[in-house]
Amino acid sequence: DRAPGDFLIVTRMKKRLSMYATALQRLSIPHEVTGGSYLNEVRELSLLNTALRAALEPDNTVATVAALRSELFGVSDQELYAFRRAGGLFDRRSAVPEFPAAELVRDAFASMSRHADWLANLAPIIAIERITADLGLEPLAAAAPGGNVQAGSFCKAIGLLRATQENLATAAGFVAQLGRLIERAEQYDGAQATAPTPSVVRVMNLHKVKGLQAPIVFLADPSGASEHGVTLHVDRRKGRVTGYLALCGERNIWGQGQLLAHSPDWETLAAREQQFQNAETSRLLYVAATRARDQLVVSLRGKRTETNPWQPLAAQLADATELPDPGPQKAPHVKMETLTQADVAVALDSVRNRWQSALAPTYIARAAKQVVFPGALLAARDEASGMRWGGVIHSLLQAAMSVPKIDWESLAPSLLQAAELESVLVEEAVETVRKVMKSDLWRRASNSRQRFTELPFAVLYRTDGALVRGVIDLAFEESDGWVIVDYKTDRATGQQLEKLVDTYRPQMTAYREAWAQILQRPVKEVGLYFARANRYATVTP
DSSP states (O other): OOOTTOEEEEESOGGGHHHHHHHHHHTTOOEEEESSOTGGGOHHHHHHHHHHHHHHOTTOHHHHHHHHTSTTTOOOHHHHHHHHHTTOOSOTTSOOOOSTTHHHHHHHHHHHHHHHHHHHHSOHHHHHHHHHHHHTHHHHHHHSTTHHHHHHHHHHHHHHHHHTGGGOOSHHHHHHHHHHHHTTSSOOOOOOSSOOOOOSEEEEEGGGOTTOOEEEEEEOOOOOOOOOOOOEEEEOSSSSOEEEEOEEOOOOTTSOOOEEEOOTTHHHHHHHHHHHHHHHHHHHHHHHHTOEEEEEEEOOOSSOGGGOTTGGGTGGGTTSOOOOOOOOOOOOOOOOOOOOHHHHHHHHHHHHHHHHHHHSOSSOEEEHHHHHSOHHHHHHHHHHHTHHHHHHHHHHHHHHHHOTTSOHHHHHHHHHHHTTOOGGGHHHHHHHHHHHHTSHHHHHHHTSSEEEEEEEEEEEOTTTOOEEEEEEEEEEEETTEEEEEEEEOOOOOTHHHHHHHHHHHHHHHHHHHHHHHHHOOOEEEEEEEETTTTEEEEOOO
């Protein structure tokens, strides 16, 4: 019944934040968490990393086995053993021998191959988002305990990957960045998937509490304070910052290690640094203790008081009212039930029926090109234009537009290698991109109000209600409306280009309608840029 923000729980240890969040979630108390690494702990991010490694590294049998036995594909250890005994190889490119779980492994290898194809032919972030949808990782996160924050944090992680795509040219770079998120090299707060509700309780780290206030504040978790000795001193007295480092041997269980090497006059420097750290600790303690407007609740302990970060407040709390101990709490009674073999059989039939129902598609998902092109024509066009070559050119143009100062020429060899194309094509790829960058269209896009590259979209198609997905290569806004451009790498000149404009007109019309439907803003111009011919052609509806 309390108002939003009435309670503020402060803890010194970041790793405790998720514990409090879980407890509040189970009590159905609206809350928010700040200052931890909730995002980095989302299980589905590790599953995505496993799937990407299995797709990118077909020769890495460890990555393949990890994907097979994970929740992604659910192949048991017994089935993996039977697969190997039957002569199977842990390589998605190999044939699957006949054994009881052969169909399960074939489906898994097909998924890995499909994902590898997307990673080779699409912009990496587009491929990753498509793989995420194919594996159903977002619904899986939402179905977990605390699913609102789990799913929201997963989506936030994908957004962080997209935000760093300017500096990540290859799929391997994205996988490495995802690995850094999982290993907490970069820590981020979680996020809610649904619209945030007013939070009664806020849980945060001690370093994040400055400037906040609440009627009731808990200084929780009376543990975590420790002394490890000074190993780094930063001299802040001079015009420029100077650092001094001490090297220690392996630390013992108390966090102490033998001093091996240090800067001259280290004792003086260490004492100076310790004085600074003590002052910083006192400052943080003062900030935490002055956040309460009506009531401050401080957690103390009877033993090992030296590990309590709130212990310096103990003397002032000698006359304070102690909260009553609720005493031992009884666990809820659990009614025991006896299951028979018949009950198990009925339950298994129910699971199978629900699974078949879940597999039945409830909507049609199509690529935008599949909606407007006949299947045979689409396959012929893709083979003629070279999907892998087109993917390289698209990635180079995206890098050049997103980060004008990036050394995109050095990216060409790695992109060609990732697409399994010959290195002799480097010069042609670089020259193709140079021509586009000298065009009037490029100048317009560079000078526009805002621009987007390799932007995925999904809309319900107007005729049959199918969910249509696509990727717009370039969209930029000028004063009188939006311009949508699709890069083409077809080998064609003269009248052939005119015919291609007619061929691609339905696709560009679909892009125009999708953009207008999503943004509710006018699209003044759509066009095709034929990169090899260095020609831009507007497409009328």
